[in-house]
Amino acid sequence: MPTRVKICGITRPQDGLAAAAAGAHAIGLVFHPASPRYVTASQARDIVAALPPLVSVVGLFVDAAEGEIRDLLAQVPLDLIQFHGAEPAPDCRRFGRRYLKALHARPGADLAAAAAPYDDAAGLLLDAFVSGVPGGSGQTFDWAAVPAGLPRPLLLAGGLDAGNVAMAIRRLRPWAVDVSSGVESAPGVKDAQKMGMFMQAVREGDSPHG
Numbered sequence: 760m761p762t763r764v765k766i767c768g769i770t771r772p773q774d775g776l777a778a779a780a781a782g783a784h785a786i787g788l789v790f791h792p793a794s795p796r797y798v799t800a801s802q803a804r805d806i807v808a809a810l811p812p813l814v815s816v817v818g819l820f821v822d823a824a825e826g827e828i829r830d831l832l833a834q835v836p837l838d839l840i841q842f843h844g845a846e847p848a849p850d851c852r853r854f855g856r857r858y859l860k861a862l863h864a865r866p867g868a869d870l871a872a873a874a875a876p877y878d879d880a881a882g883l884l885l886d887a888f889v890s891g892v893p894g895g896s897g898q899t900f901d902w903a904a905v906p907a908g909l910p911r912p913l914l915l916a917g918g919l920d921a922g923n924v925a926m927a928i929r930r931l932r933p934w935a936v937d938v939s940s941g942v943e944s945a946p947g948v949k950d951a952q953k954m955g956m957f958m959q960a961v962r963e964g965d966s967p968h969g
């Protein structure tokens with residue numbers, strides 16, 4: 760099965776289109792105001808409207824208030840919600856939507872234990888832990904910390920780029936990889952060439968001859 764790719768932190772319709780043209784299966788929209796990739800509901804709607812069909816749209820929140828998330832869900836057609844903070848499982852479930860739960864690979868963390876409560880998640884996304892930065896840090900983490908038997912499909916994130924993603928895929932065989940800063944020319948501005956090179960590297964990681 761080819762590794763799925765989510766390109767996160769799309770802020771402009773042309774970047775969403777370029778991600779889809781490069782072959783991304785999903786794009787991520789960041790609804791965390793402190794992020795350089797933050798988009799409003801209106802910007803998000805414009806990005807979604809420009810996308811071709813069959814590209815999934817993931818809305819990313821970091822410890823957002825329930826009302827804020829409900830408000831967004833009413834305004835923007837999202838396929839999945841990504842919870843990228845310290846949201847407990849009941850808070851992720853209460854919207855009745857498919858969700859991804861991000862877990863941060865703090866040194867020494869027991870990721871299998873951290874994952875256990877999210878047994879109804881559509882997927883578990885593992886990202887680097889960087890103090891004070893919830894995500895989009897461009898930092899990798901020690902892939903040896905990834906547990907063998909996660910209860911849900913693994914989405915690998917954290918500092919991926921065209922130079923390391925093939926190695927990550929060969930080593931961990933994740934269901935999907937998720938990239939943000941590794942395919943940018945500046946924070947929040949995606950680079951079509953880097954996205955193309957990333958997709959090519961994913962194919963190399965998937966290839967038995969790679």
Ligand SMILES: O=C(O)c1ccccc1N[C@@H]1O[C@H](COP(=O)(O)O)[C@@H](O)[C@H]1O
Nearest residue numbers: 767794894895896897917918937939940
């Ligand atoms: O992208 C962001 O700005 C962001 C902000 C807050 C939480 C999560 C965020 N992005 C997620 O972080 C991972 C890793 O990013 P990177 O590739 O290391 O830059 C990314 O895949 C997003 O899902």
